[in-house]
Amino acid sequence: MVTQIISTMETQVSNGPSGTSLPNGPVISTNGSTDDSKTNLIVNYLPQNMTQEEFKSLFGSIGEIESCKLVRDKITGQSLGYGFVNYVDPNDADKAINTLNGLKLQTKTIKVSYARPSSASIRDANLYVSGLPKTMNQKDMEQLFSQYGRIITSRILVDQVTAGISRGVGFIRFDKRNEAEEAIKGLNGQKPLGAAEPITVKFANNPSQKTGQALLTQLYQTAARRYTGPLHHQTQRFSMIPSLGKGPDPNNSSKPILDNLLNASYGVKSSPTLFPRFSPITIDSMTSLAGVNLTGPTGAGWCIFVYNLSPEADESVLWQLFGPFGAVTNVKVIRDFTTNKCKGFGFVTMTNYDEAAMAIASLNGYRLGDRVLQVSFKTSKQHKA
DNA sequence: TACAATT
Numbered sequence: 001m002v003t004q005i006i007s008t009m010e011t012q013v014s015n016g017p018s019g020t021s022l023p024n025g026p027v028i029s030t031n032g033s034t035d036d037s038k039t040n041l042i043v044n045y046l047p048q049n050m051t052q053e054e055f056k057s058l059f060g061s062i063g064e065i066e067s068c069k070l071v072r073d074k075i076t077g078q079s080l081g082y083g084f085v086n087y088v089d090p091n092d093a094d095k096a097i098n099t100l101n102g103l104k105l106q107t108k109t110i111k112v113s114y115a116r117p118s119s120a121s122i123r124d125a126n127l128y129v130s131g132l133p134k135t136m137n138q139k140d141m142e143q144l145f146s147q148y149g150r151i152i153t154s155r156i157l158v159d160q161v162t163a164g165i166s167r168g169v170g171f172i173r174f175d176k177r178n179e180a181e182e183a184i185k186g187l188n189g190q191k192p193l194g195a196a197e198p199i200t201v202k203f204a205n206n207p208s209q210k211t212g213q214a215l216l217t218q219l220y221q222t223a224a225r226r227y228t229g230p231l232h233h234q235t236q237r238f239s240m241i242p243s244l245g246k247g248p249d250p251n252n253s254s255k256p257i258l259d260n261l262l263n264a265s266y267g268v269k270s271s272p273t274l275f276p277r278f279s280p281i282t283i284d285s286m287t288s289l290a291g292v293n294l295t296g297p298t299g300a301g302w303c304i305f306v307y308n309l310s311p312e313a314d315e316s317v318l319w320q321l322f323g324p325f326g327a328v329t330n331v332k333v334i335r336d337f338t339t340n341k342c343k344g345f346g347f348v349t350m351t352n353y354d355e356a357a358m359a360i361a362s363l364n365g366y367r368l369g370d371r372v373l374q375v376s377f378k379t380s381k382q383h384k385a
Numbered sequence: 386t387a388c389a390a391t392t
Contacts, residue, residue, distance in 0.1 A: 167389090378388060
């Protein structure tokens with residue numbers, strides 16, 4: 001319900017263009033086509049569950065809409081999180097930017113700006129950047145990339161548990177695809193300024209190319225965070241399950257899908273029965289190994305590398321493996337972005353050194369199904385051949 | 386088989 005959403009949202013500064021005098025109606029060019037540049041808006045970072053009707057209702061509250069479209073995945077129908085609104089009156093477009101840009105809807109802060117004219121040259125101009133120095137901020141990154149062209153958007157992803165620490169990963173969208181290509185040529189594999197490690201720059205994956213399974217996983221993760229926040233303990237993971245069916249939209253057609261996914265992921269049948277035991281490696285030898293590999297706990301705790309997980313492994317198995325040894329703050333199964341299968345390894349963060357060392361000593365060499373796990377403190381980087 | 390990250 002849009003009125004409820006509006007009552008809880010805040011506005012912030014507009015980033016719309018200024019200084020241009022606006023005509024008072026549609027501009028018709030000499031070839032008969034309509035110039036939409038002052039009336040057509042692009043809206044980004046919409047909540048996943050926002051419908052076309054809510055979208056139209058929200059933006060229709062500003063003024064008469066000529067046309068609007070929430071962009072969806074061609075196959076799954078899932079919202080891609082952005083849309084277009086074309087107003088009749090350019091003044092209403094301006095007003096929509098001033099009123100609605102920066103609006104907080106659920107977990108998102110929407111962006112409202114003038115849409116660039118549709119053109120083949122602006123497609124596939126989005127880059128994914130990894131290996132960025134943790135000290136580099138968005139402005140630094142833009143400065144580095146701006147030599148290759150006009151930047152439309154940029155973002156550096158941040159860790160949500162350690163509140164705002166860079167994950168060394170980001171996105172840069174250029175105005176033109178050829179600018180993005182030049183940036184890859186110029187910056188991929190290069191070390192920024194005084195950085196110790198080279199960065200990776202490549203074209204970003206297109207969300208619409210995600211598999212159905214990947215979309216479901218994302219949908220589930222989004223829903224889980226919305227209701228319970230970051231997950232820390234097994235008990236929280238299980239207690240959140242009943243609440244998932246009670247979302248704000250009772251008409252949400254994806255509910256049965258979510259229920260099925262949850263049953264598949266957390267059914268008792270899949271819980272492994274564990275018999276932790278001590279490996280031949282002693283705690284004392286682990287202590288000395290830790291000294292070689294680590295300078296200390298990074299951020300929230302001690303990061304542990306877990307190798308030889310099956311392609312079907314998920315986060316729950318890591319919680320169950322490591323949870324008995326002490327405080328686990330985070331687990332992550334690394335998956336192939338296109339297949340969504342585990343790449344054979346994952347990471348676990350534990351708060352206390354002694355508990356982490358005990359977990360490693362016990363679980364390294366542990367047989368899980370037909371696999372023998374290899375567990376150690378994470379190293380800073382594996383040498384590349 | 387070997388140390389991530391996809392708004």
